[in-house]
Amino acid sequence: MAKSLCRGTFAALFTALALTSTAHSQQQPAGQPPQQPPRNATPPAGGAPAGGAAHHAAAQHGGAVPGGVALIDLPYVLKNHGGFNHRLEELRREAEGAENALKIKRDEIQKLMVQLDDLNRGSPDFKKLEEEITKRQAGLSVDVNITKKKFQEAEAKIYYEVYQSILAEVRYYAEANRITLVLKFNGDEANKDNPEEIMREMQKMVLYYNPVVDITPIILDRMKAQQPRGAAGTNPAAQRPGVQQPPRR
Secondary structure (H helix, E strand, C coil): CCCCCCCCCCCCCCCHHEEECCCCCCCCCCCCCCCCCCCCCCCCCCCCCCCHHHHHHHHHHCCHHHHHHHHHEEHHHHCCCCHHHHHHHHHHHHHHHHHHHHHHHHHHHHHHHHHHHHHCCHHHHHHHHHHHHHHHHHHHHHHHHHHHHHHHHHHHHHHHHHHHHHHHHHHHHHHHHCCEEEECCCCCCCCCCCCCHHHHHCCCCCCCHHHEEEEEEHHHHHHCCCCCCCCCCCCCCCCCCCCCCCCCC
């Protein structure tokens, strides 16, 4: 989510199967559920608390947002959203099953190719088997592309639905607390030894913020409270003090 709405974690899941029929491709793991990144426990000197420290400070302030402006760390919400991660994990397992089924077809083609090497080139049996292999290779390529597209679309749907539910909670909370503007930001700190991360850090729109305007923990708690009780990774949050709840439309 840090780079785009849909990461396309299943985009390359079946690519190796389509690229080769002569050698076993190394299994490529499907998109793993996002892991919670480490957050700094203490604020950086001379600046606002980063990551979890900022979220913790905002939670202590009860979500009071002066000036009608708030920030939300959307990647952080997704990484810690139990229902979202559960849906991605289910999709990953389904994708692995589909990948294994395609591997069986690929292995069958490879066995036929071994048989082809034992036949005399130009013989009727050689030509017949060669046509069969070509037909199966074409079919496998089509199956790979269709399956890959299927899981890309399924993943995008999960992101879209969860994203829309987050937007709904942000809108509801903003209207309840007279917040006129909510901006996205990423509280992850850049690795000083990674040039790409440093460049992304320098391109961030938010250079400084008072942690009191970070509503990330509030929205995350509200998202968790929507999950069924006892669901993995969810703990329904208690009502935060000082938050006015308007009637749902």
